[in-house]
């Protein structure tokens with residue numbers, strides 16, 4: 001048996017069924033896995049991966065393994081771990097995994113260190129925790145590291161900040177920035193799964209509810225459009241004038257949070273920023289509002305301020321719901337301790353969209369192994385986006401047109417005009 005630290009190995013059978021169910025909706029990753037099995041492009045490569053431990057991630061781990069990599073997996077968020085999947089990874093797929101749902105901070109970081117025990121030369125992160133831990137605590141590993149991959153917007157922002165500071169020690173590929181990743185995963189994946197998480201946590205009716213969406217980036221656009229589709233009256237808050245204008249012309253109300261706080265029934269932050277909902281907003285909110293976050297870290301809602309100002313906290317009024325009673329008697333219902341609601345209260349993005357994100361991860365890993373990348377944060381090569389989009393279209397049975405020779409010549413010339 002491979003090394004592991006998980007909640008309960010007896011959950012492996014259920015986890016295995018869920019991994020296989022997800023696999024059936026991941027045709028692009030399956031094709032890559034079949035090729036990896038034959039070609040072994042990652043033969044003997046030791047990797048540490050820090051990702052949400054979900055059924056889709058299990059299929060990515062299987063793919064890396066099929067390519068010959070020796071990968072150890074730890075969780076990128078203590079509340080997103082699916083314990084049955086962790087059990088299946090260890091028992092059925094023989095992949096070392098260190099992840100327990102609800103792990104405390106010390107265990108979370110201990111698990112990160114367990115993922116380093118085989119001396120990896122590649123990292124795969126969702127939120128940059130491996131890179132920052134290696135940089136701060138493992139100079140021995142940093143010196144030997146070939147490259148890393150980063151899954152999410154917040155991680156890419158942190159990596160760019162590290163590089164600007166001279167702190168980055170090895171090259172990293174910004175998987176998030178591939179078009180076949182953020183156009184689809186961040187928008188349609190987060191859009192649907194955030195609605196799913198809110199409904200599972202609260203069971204509230206969205207039709208007619210006043211929903212405030214903080215941030216109109218890829219994730220915010222996805223969520224705002226999906227929640228409006230469920231009949232919610234939807235307002236957007238932004239700090240970027242272009243995105244605010246886009247939200248307005250997409251037909252949303254746009255207002256500052258100081259106004260939205262008084263108006264909304266349900267608030268969701270998707271900004272990657274800090275203290276987007278804070279004391280002054282909690283004070284202005286109506287009774288019995290719901291607040292949640294779907295951005296990467298649990299800092300978008302200022303929970304310490306909420307804790308400090310509440311006269312009473314009713315923990316667990318419902319699974320994934322803590323209720324804070326303010327001095328004025330108003331109730332604020334915080335979902336999933338302010339952590340990613342779609343992963344904490346639901347199952348994260350559906351397999352069919354993770355198919356594309358994880359196909360990019362697998363191909364970016366192959367590229368990283370076979371390329372000498374200089375220090376820096378690198379884009380995913382456009383050929384990978386091209387491959388993934390073509391494979392996905394083919395799997396969906398969708399054919400598209402090709403440019404005719406006449407069209408190619410026309411589009412390449414400057415002489416033709418009015």
Ligand SMILES: NC(=O)c1ccc[n+]([C@@H]2O[C@H](COP(=O)([O-])OP(=O)(O)OC[C@H]3O[C@@H](n4cnc5c(N)ncnc54)[C@H](O)[C@@H]3O)[C@@H](O)[C@H]2O)c1
Nearest residue numbers: 152153154215217218219238239240271272273294295296
């Ligand atoms: N829930 C998930 O599964 C999931 C999936 C992908 C990404 N993410 C995370 O979601 C966050 C957003 O990602 P994205 O790809 O949409 O990023 P993005 O950069 O496209 O969008 C973020 C938006 O938030 C806006 N913003 C920043 N501060 C704000 C504030 N104080 N008030 C209002 N708006 C503000 C920015 O102007 C920007 O338009 C990141 O933390 C990312 O890592 C979560």
